[in-house]
Amino acid sequence: MKSRxxxxxxxxxxxxxxxxxxxxxxxxxxxxxxxxxxxxNGSGKTTLLKILMKLEKPNNGKIFSPKNLKIGxxxxxxxxxxxxxxxxxxxxxxxxNKQQNIHLHNYLLKELKIENILKQQITSLSGGEIQRxxxxxxxxxIPRILILDEPTSxxxxxxxxxxxxxxxxxxxxxxxxxxxxxHDLHMVMAKSQRVICLNRHICCxxxxxxxxxxxxxxxxxxxVKIPDTAIYTHKHNHTHSITNKILR
Amino acid sequence: MIAExxxxxxxxxxxxxxxxxxxxxxxxxxxxxxxxxSALAHTTILGIAWAxxxxxxxxLMVITATVLVSILLFFTQRIPNIxxxxxxxxxxxxxxxxxxxxxxxxxxxxxxxxxxxxxxxxLSDFKSTITVSLVMVIIMVSYIFIWKKLILRTxxxxxxxxxxxxxxxxxxxxxxxxALCIAVMINILGLLLITSMLLLPAASSRIVSSxxxxxxxxxxxxxxxxxxxxLVLSIIYNVPSSVAIVVCSFLIFIVLHIKYIFIRS
Numbered sequence: 001m002k003s004r005x006x007x008x009x010x011x012x013x014x015x016x017x018x019x020x021x022x023x024x025x026x027x028x029x030x031x032x033x034x035x036x037x038x039x040x041n042g043s044g045k046t047t048l049l050k051i052l053m054k055l056e057k058p059n060n061g062k063i064f065s066p067k068n069l070k071i072g073x074x075x076x077x078x079x080x081x082x083x084x085x086x087x088x089x090x091x092x093x094x095x096x097n098k099q100q101n102i103h104l105h106n107y108l109l110k111e112l113k114i115e116n117i118l119k120q121q122i123t124s125l126s127g128g129e130i131q132r133x134x135x136x137x138x139x140x141x142i143p144r145i146l147i148l149d150e151p152t153s154x155x156x157x158x159x160x161x162x163x164x165x166x167x168x169x170x171x172x173x174x175x176x177x178x179x180x181x182x183h184d185l186h187m188v189m190a191k192s193q194r195v196i197c198l199n200r201h202i203c204c205x206x207x208x209x210x211x212x213x214x215x216x217x218x219x220x221x222x223x224v225k226i227p228d229t230a231i232y233t234h235k236h237n238h239t240h241s242i243t244n245k246i247l248r
Numbered sequence: 249m250i251a252e253x254x255x256x257x258x259x260x261x262x263x264x265x266x267x268x269x270x271x272x273x274x275x276x277x278x279x280x281x282x283x284x285x286s287a288l289a290h291t292t293i294l295g296i297a298w299a300x301x302x303x304x305x306x307x308l309m310v311i312t313a314t315v316l317v318s319i320l321l322f323f324t325q326r327i328p329n330i331x332x333x334x335x336x337x338x339x340x341x342x343x344x345x346x347x348x349x350x351x352x353x354x355x356x357x358x359x360x361x362x363x364x365x366x367x368x369x370x371l372s373d374f375k376s377t378i379t380v381s382l383v384m385v386i387i388m389v390s391y392i393f394i395w396k397k398l399i400l401r402t403x404x405x406x407x408x409x410x411x412x413x414x415x416x417x418x419x420x421x422x423x424x425x426x427a428l429c430i431a432v433m434i435n436i437l438g439l440l441l442i443t444s445m446l447l448l449p450a451a452s453s454r455i456v457s458s459x460x461x462x463x464x465x466x467x468x469x470x471x472x473x474x475x476x477x478x479l480v481l482s483i484i485y486n487v488p489s490s491v492a493i494v495v496c497s498f499l500i501f502i503v504l505h506i507k508y509i510f511i512r513s
Contacts, residue, residue, distance in 0.1 A: 050406065070412075073406070073411075081278050081280065081402065083277045084399075085457045085462070086403070086460060094403075095407075095411055
């Protein structure tokens with residue numbers, strides 16, 4: 001499938017009260033690709049996502065994206081006031097649109113184990129349950145791009161692995177681009193075609209393997225043990241030479 | 249005796265007041281705007297003072313005051329290091345003090361200040377009833393268009409915007425409706441008590457509701473029960489109507505939440 005740019009960021013600069021949040025951000029997201037943004041806490045990950053979605057305006061620079069680009073956004077958390085009575089099914093219905101694919105919707109409810117909590121109030125759900133509901137909401141209308149802000153931060157390892165598999169499978173099936181933000185290094189690496197290492201600026205970017213070897217990355221995450229367990233279940237479509245060049 | 253006081257205008261005004269305030273009240277409690285409502289209620293006294301000082305039309309001046317203040321609050325940037333509820337509290341009581349000051353300077357001894365502080369529904373006449381009814385119709389018609397957007401905004405503003413549903417205009421319309429409603433209902437409930445009829449029915453209905461629409465419906469029902477029982481009791485025992493209405497609504501809230509108040513889980 002031909003890939004076209006969906007979102008292009010040019011020279012993005014953001015500061016709040018003379019504190020620099022983001023500087024010199026240039027990046028392009030193409031249709032169908034999975035991009036992971038990693039960085040420590042306070043590195044401007046969430047701000048960057050909001051700027052890419054045009055929810056916030058940068059102090060400098062510009063975002064180029066098609067008008068009415070269909071975005072599936074999964075925020076880090078939502079604060080539904082406890083005075084608002086709202087069931088999971090009602091919540092999902094609010095965001096339904098004409099393009100919704102009923103088969104995909106039912107598939108997601110089953111895969112993410114939402115079926116048995118449909119009648120529960122949103123405010124009574126656990127953190128992991130809310131994230132799963134938000135994920136269904138983000139995917140169900142088949143957006144052009146999924147923007148996921150720490151989608152698995154309240155889940156256990158096996159749950160996380162399942163979610164990542166599901167996301168990459170759906171991205172592939174419907175040609176949905178994915179931008180995922182995480183401070184969880186090893187899990188996200190496996191599924192992404194491109195990793196961007198962010199710490200107020202783009203430290204380094206490239207394929208997961210390349211980023212792992214990058215000195216900037218190592219500097220940023222020194223002391224972090226990167227496990228090499230069964231989580232890396234993907235098959236490489238290329239190999240690397242001794243000098244770390246990609247051989248296809 | 250009751251029928252003597254309860255003219256058709258009083259009955260219609262009470263009904264309209266109950267429906268309008270409770271329906272706006274649901275969104276007020278969802279969006280934690282209790283202080284906002286009370287700030288608007290208190291600024292009505294500026295309009296009242298202005299109208300009395302320069303003999304303008306009272307209703308028009310009060311509407312002008314509340315709508316101007318609500319627009320001001322909607323567009324004002326946050327002041328650094330002062331939280332929003334503090335700002336609202338300052339505006340609320342600042343406006344009340346300035347209004348009372350103006351009234352005492354003007355020496356309008358012929359007016360009964362209690363009528364503005366506590367209202368009097370029994371004074372409803374043809375003109376006031378038409379005015380409040382018109383406002384209720386405006387609220388209901390607007391709600392058809394902004395209801396869903398207000399719910400989306402209550403859940404998460406960014407989520408709504410990313411779904412290509414901007415909610416700022418709906419929120420602006422809601423705030424204007426609130427200002428309008430408070431301005432015209434002030435003669436019925438008074439500026440000190442009007443906020444309670446925004447909050448009490450909505451808060452009472454939460455416990456028996458499972459969806460936003462049902463909560464709206466129950467809020468209206470509780471509001472009507474509280475209003476009419478208060479009205480009748482106030483005539484029987486000869487106490488101020490607005491006070492009796494609020495006490496009855498308060499009792500409804502207490503009865504519904506009695507098991508949480510007296511029994512520890």
